[in-house]
Amino acid sequence: MRLAELSTRSGVSTATIKYYLREGLLHPGRRITATQADYDEGHLRRLRLVRAMIQVGRIPVNSAREVLAALQDEELDRNRRLGTAVWALPHGPAPDESDPATDSARRTATELMDRLGWCYGGPSGETPTAPAYGMLVTAIAALARLGYPCATADLEPYARAMERIAATDLDLVERYGTPDEQVEAAVALTVLYEPVLLSLRRLAEAEESRRRFGGK
Amino acid sequence: MRLAELSTRSGVSTATIKYYLREGLLHPGRRITATQADYDEGHLRRLRLVRAMIQVGRIPVNSAREVLAALQDEELDRNRRLGTAVWALPHGPAPDESDPATDSARRTATELMDRLGWCYGGPSGETPTAPAYGMLVTAIAALARLGYPCATADLEPYARAMERIAATDLDLVERYGTPDEQVEAAVALTVLYEPVLLSLRRLAEAEESRRRFGGK
DNA sequence: CATGCTTGGGTAGTGTCACTATCCAAGCAT
């Protein structure tokens, strides 16, 4: 398959594919002549994954490259590959340590983790705090600054719901046979179910609001 | 309070505050002299909301302006104000109608809504499909193109979880007294709980993965 | 009252990001 065909089959312009090749999100094709290269189904699949991560999952190109690199790092076992990949996902601004609300938020988050019995360490297990943990602290601090309640008890129902979601996620992942497939599936499902969750939440809120405040 | 004090109290640079004033995210201060203006606690509060929406909630400046405009539109009742505000939140690319996966995704989404008994219309009730609905269709289609299962039955547990989350959200909102406060709270909680949910999900996935695949 | 610093408003510039347009030589097709 040549570049033009890869483009039509994926719906991505040749210019953009060339950009992804330059950025290392896609392996170079097999060179046929000095001016032609051959791409296969693997390229097509990877290209679709890249597009979905960037456009639907809103992952920056640089992060996508890191995630993909982690996916195929032969040095690592399955767990670490997955952990490293999720580690590379964007996670917003770091907590603002100069703000006292951050300290308070960090205490709330730690208390929540304790109550749930969660570890929040990295893939290597040496408990460098996960990026998602910083993301949580930042969000709790922002809510606190605005005067919205965010005590451990307020967060617990959300955490419990996410516990069930995570179990469902991993059930889906375990449908896949090989570790390689599982790791890719885990990343794809983590990233692409995010918009699914957020949109379902907004729809559910609209529905609940309609039910509570009159159905007209 | 003058601009400089607003800046130190909020932690936002004067240049950025001036930018927000220009963009209409913040009302102009009360003019004292030709070169001085006075800002109050309301400005500080609004500024913190704007910052949180943009930095933590990752809302573009233009969308934030629309959301805030809807919040204080005196023409509308509470439900419509809220609906209009949530309507203005970013919702990713529209579904790609030229792709057959989109048709299939739309059928899946409709079936899901039916099974849950949800409406998916707008705040005005005339059922122009909600932006969140398009967001859902886009995500399902992307998953389908990658070969990941996304049948109605796969989505239902996620939707059920979000149903409970939405109920919790609205319980929090109902703590607030006046409709004005409730509308602001609803938007703030919708936007700022999104990173909370996503980070909790990633932490829960890490925890669940640790439990299933060995805790070392 | 002169001097110099600060203030708020306006304009123009910056860095990042995700592409996109253009150019070029090599090749294939007729």
Add this chain to the structure above:
DNA sequence: ATGCTTGGATAGTGACACTACCCAAGCATG
């Protein structure tokens, strides 16, 4: 031989969220 297509490289584009600079008006200080 001629002209179109291909892949690679370089430079440019438009959106975005600021950010730096300039200016005239004010206040503060000796």
